Amino acid sequence: MVMRCAMFRIHHYHHLSPELMEWLHEMRADIKVIMFTLDDVLANVRKEKTQIDSLIALNVSTREQLKSAIAALATLDPAHIQAAIDQVYTEQNANIKEIQDALNENVVPPPTEKPLA
Numbered sequence: 001m002v003m004r005c006a007m008f009r010i011h012h013y014h015h016l017s018p019e020l021m022e023w024l025h026e027m028r029a030d031i032k033v034i035m036f037t038l039d040d041v042l043a044n045v046r047k048e049k050t051q052i053d054s055l056i057a058l059n060v061s062t063r064e065q066l067k068s069a070i071a072a073l074a075t076l077d078p079a080h081i082q083a084a085i086d087q088v089y090t091e092q093n094a095n096i097k098e099i100q101d102a103l104n105e106n107v108v109p110p111p112t113e114k115p116l117a
């Protein structure tokens with residue numbers, strides 16, 4: 001006696017609704033926007049690091065100028081003292097203006113948030 005075995009293959013496919021497909025496409029687009037925004041944030045953080053390094057250098061420079069002004073006090077020459085103080089203030093005011101200009105340059109408003117559906 002010969003036994004035969006029947007084999008069945010069942011294919012099951014989920015049909016997604018058009019609304020769900022649309023939502024998935026929107027989600028994918030939102031993820032791309034988020035990734036682009038994160039790349040922008042990373043670029044800005046790196047730019048800020050450069051600006052912070054510049055501010056540190058400015059601080060060191062100002063400290064050296066003040067040391068020079070204090071050293072001038074030791075000479076007790078009032079004209080020399082006043083000239084050193086004036087130089088510190090003049091250079092410091094120029095630095096402050098440069099910082100303000102740099103901070104105000106290329107200020108980009110934050111992206112508007114797109115509500116998730």
